[in-house]
Structure formats: structure tokens, C-alpha cells
Amino acid sequence: VQDIPERAHLYNGQTPQGFTMEIAIAAHAKASVDGIDNATDDVQLALRIGHRAVIVDGGPHNIKITHAPDLEIARLLLERKLGRSKVVRLTRPFSFDEREVLCTPDITRIAVRPLLGSICAADLRYYAGKRPADALRRKLPMALLHEGVGEVVFSPLPELRPGTRVVIVPNIKRCADPTCRACASEHIGENYCPSNAFLSSGEDGLMQSLLELDARNVVPVPDDVATDVAVMTEVASIGVGAIRRLEDLAGTACVVGAGPVGYATQVVAAELLGHEPVLVKHGDPMPAADIYFEAAGGVGAEAAIRDIISAARPGATIVLLGVSENEIPLNTRLVLEKGLRLVGCSRSAPIDHRVTLELMAHPHVAAKIKKLVISQRFQLSRVREAFDFALARSAWGKVLIDLTA
Structure with missing residues (x-):
């Protein structure tokens, strides 16, 4: 040790350092052209091409992750x-x-x-x-x-x-x-x-x-x-995910089951299909349609699926959304004779959540969805x-x- 400088005039430099993307790219590009491969840090490269660096307050928890022990320190800081x-x-x-x-x-x-x-x-x-x-x-x-x-x-x-x-x-x-x-x-x-x-x-x-x-x-x-x-x-x-899985969106649509999933499916389907599906409640007659979203589930699933198969037009698609703990008999003869397609849909993917939030950003959609929530x-x-x-x-x-x- 030859000398100890006056610390009142020194700063403890920390990383990361902040740049706009354009400055960072330009600084590294110039260093590459000039053959510089031993720069201490990015600030040094930015200063070389005429940019000014300013000092901002840091903190003791702004640590740099370089070696494996740094990860453990960061984890402990976050845990605290x-x-x-x-x-x-x-x-x-x-x-x-x-x-x-x-x-x-x-x-x-x-x-x-x-x-x-x-x-x-x-x-x-x-x-x-x-x-x-x-x-x-x-x-x-x-x-x-x-x-x-x-x-x-x-x-x-x-x-x-x-x-x-x-x-x-x-x-x-x-x-x-x-x-x-x-x-x-x-x-x-x-x-x-x-x-x-x-x-x-x-x-x-x-x-x-x-x-x-x-x-x-x-x-x-x-x-x-x-x-x-x-x-x-x-x-x-769930309704958005069901529609995403359909190969043919043409024709009339019905949502069977007026619970939260059925109601929400009707709301999003009106936006994505371009027309509002008929909402079929318990006891309503089942209309003929080309697309059905079965959202009855539970004890109502068997009757709903039976009525849908009976009323469906030839080539119709039946999307099963309702969950039932019991096995449900299926009239396979009518399914075959009408050429019906059954699509099982369970839950949804991240992309469906993103699309749903985009729809909710429209005030008329948000107003309808909010009706699901009790006060x-x-x-x-x-x-x-x-x-x-x-x-x-x-x-x-x-x-x-x-x-x-």
C-alpha cells in the first residue's frame, strides 16, 4: 500500500449501468471496429464515442451477479x-x-x-x-x-x-x-x-x-x-380457448347452460364469432344450430348433451365445457348419422387469458362480465x-x- 486517497471524493461504482439501446449498440459497434476487447465496462465504451455519464444514487442491495455465490446472496436478500x-x-x-x-x-x-x-x-x-x-x-x-x-x-x-x-x-x-x-x-x-x-x-x-x-x-x-x-x-x-380450437366458425351457435362459464362463453363468443349465440337455460327448448357450447356440467350434463345431439344440424360441432363427476351415456347412432364432431375443452392456455383481457378492455364487454360478480x-x-x-x-x-x- 503506497497511499490511501481521501474517500470523501470517491464513489463506489455499481453495475448494472443504464443506457438507451441505441447508445449501447453504437458503443459496442465502435469498440469492435477499433479492435478494443479489454474495456473495463460499458461506460468506458460510451465515453469513447462522446457520450456523457452521470452518477445516480445506488444502494447496497444492487449487487452484481457474476459468480455462483452472488446468486445465493441475491436469494438471501430477496428472502429477507x-x-x-x-x-x-x-x-x-x-x-x-x-x-x-x-x-x-x-x-x-x-x-x-x-x-x-x-x-x-x-x-x-x-x-x-x-x-x-x-x-x-x-x-x-x-x-x-x-x-x-x-x-x-x-x-x-x-x-x-x-x-x-x-x-x-x-x-x-x-x-x-x-x-x-x-x-x-x-x-x-x-x-x-x-x-x-x-x-x-x-x-x-x-x-x-x-x-x-x-x-x-x-x-x-x-x-x-x-x-x-x-x-x-x-x-x-375457457370460452376463448374453446373457440380457438374450432376448425369451422360458420353457422349459428348456442351456449347450453346459464352458469358463470356459460354466460361468460356467450359474452366472448359474441365478440369472436361476430354474432351472439343463443343462451339455452335449463328447461328451454333446444334450437337447431351448427355450433354448441355445452356448459351445463354436473347433474345437468346428461340431459343437455342428449338434447344437443337430438337437435344438432348435420355436421354440427359440440364443444363440451361442463365438468361432471359421473359417466354420461352417449347416443352414438345419432352422432354417426349426423356426422357430428365432439370437442372436449378443459381449462385454457396463457394465450386465451391474453385475448380475454384484450376483450375486457372494451367497456361493453367489461360491463357484461362484471354482471358475474355479486356485490x-x-x-x-x-x-x-x-x-x-x-x-x-x-x-x-x-x-x-x-x-x-
Whole structure:
């Protein structure tokens, strides 16, 4: 050591450093032409071509990731920032348990704080013990809810800044097979791959204060789409996904079943097909049509499918959206004689969520979708009350849970 300079006149330089793309490209291009391959950093290259560098305040947590130990330091810093997550799980029918778990963040993923969730019929089947006993044994305990909106807490991506509202896509990709037809084909979709998972169906859903997701599982909500409209994205995206899988969109269409999925499918189909499908409610006569979206499900599925097959025009397409726990008999003779096409649709893909949010940005679509939501809202601390209320309701509409309270 020969000398120790006066530190009051020194700055501790940090990376990353900020540039416009044009300056960065020009600086590196000039360095390449001039044969410079030993520059200390990008600022040095920018100064060479006449640009001025200014100093901005940094911070001790703005570390540079160069070596493997840096990743561990970054993970620990993020863990300290995120702290603990509260998870509310269904442990057995009608019984919830709340736990705190230590966050162990992955700095390559998106940390999301769920804001608002919607109770789905599938959630109610778990809550009321209406799933097969082996399914309950395999999947519980589990945090419920897969329809919801959150806000970004941490993201390595500049387009997903902290505070950004996002719709959560509940398909969790587990498939590592590069030849998988479902995952590789946009026409089929990863939601049909048996290797993939789904939030609130064997994976903890949104009833937790922090959720780590891949970037493909979050879709930014446009500024002009309200949170209590965006929360219906997953429901409405089912219809969007069904229409995406159709090969022929010509002719008249019917939506059979006036529950939330049926109503939302009618709304999005009116935009994507160019005409509003007839909504067939329980007890209504079944009209002849070229495209049917069966959204009755449950105990009403058998009668709905029977009536559709009977009324369908030759060559019609029947899209099955409704979920039933029971096997349903099928009149294959009429299916064959009429040349009918049956298309099974389950859930939806990220692209369907993006299209749905684009549709919701139109005020007339948002106004229709908002009719799905009832005015009463529950806090997560009253989760049992929320589920009992939803289970007892005979009226139409979705029950929302404020996941921040």
C-alpha cells in the first residue's frame, strides 16, 4: 500500500449501468471496429464515442451477479425482503388451516401477491367433499382458488415491475418432453398435457400471501380493466380457448347452460364469432344450430348433451365445457348419422387469458362480465363463511375473496 486517497471524493461504482439501446449498440459497434476487447465496462465504451455519464444514487442491495455465490446472496436478500407467506389450506372437507411458511425465493421467477380471488365450482366440490375419496386423499391439504388477480412483488423482467397487476394463469408447466404434442401445439394446448399441473388441483392455489410463478403464468392487466372484472379472466378464457380450437366458425351457435362459464362463453363468443349465440337455460327448448357450447356440467350434463345431439344440424360441432363427476351415456347412432364432431375443452392456455383481457378492455364487454360478480365480498380471514355462503347460494353469480385481508 503506497497511499490511501481521501474517500470523501470517491464513489463506489455499481453495475448494472443504464443506457438507451441505441447508445449501447453504437458503443459496442465502435469498440469492435477499433479492435478494443479489454474495456473495463460499458461506460468506458460510451465515453469513447462522446457520450456523457452521470452518477445516480445506488444502494447496497444492487449487487452484481457474476459468480455462483452472488446468486445465493441475491436469494438471501430477496428472502429477507419477501419474508414469510401465509397459506390457508383446506385440510379436509369444511375445514381450513392457516400456516406461515418461510419464503425461499427463486430469483429467476416472478413473486406475486394475490389480491382478489373467485370461488369456482371445482373449489366448492373440494370444500364439500364432493370429489372422489381417493382424489381428496391425494390432493389435500391444499390452498384453494385458481381464478384471480395479483400484483408483482419481485420480477427479474423489466416489463413486470413491482406493483404491476397481473392475472394468474393456473396451468403449471411440468412437462419436459420437447416432442409433447399438447405442449408444442397452440391448437391443442399445454392444459391438455397430463404431465402438467394446475393451481388448486393438487398444487396450492391463490389462498396465500405470496406465490412464485414462471413469467408465462402471469399476464399484465390493462390499466383500463378493473380488478373486479379482471378476476373473471380465467372463467371467460375457457370460452376463448374453446373457440380457438374450432376448425369451422360458420353457422349459428348456442351456449347450453346459464352458469358463470356459460354466460361468460356467450359474452366472448359474441365478440369472436361476430354474432351472439343463443343462451339455452335449463328447461328451454333446444334450437337447431351448427355450433354448441355445452356448459351445463354436473347433474345437468346428461340431459343437455342428449338434447344437443337430438337437435344438432348435420355436421354440427359440440364443444363440451361442463365438468361432471359421473359417466354420461352417449347416443352414438345419432352422432354417426349426423356426422357430428365432439370437442372436449378443459381449462385454457396463457394465450386465451391474453385475448380475454384484450376483450375486457372494451367497456361493453367489461360491463357484461362484471354482471358475474355479486356485490358481497369476503376477507380471507372469513374464508369458511365465504365458502358456506357460496355453497348455500341458489342465485347466480361469483363469490369473491379479498386475499389481502
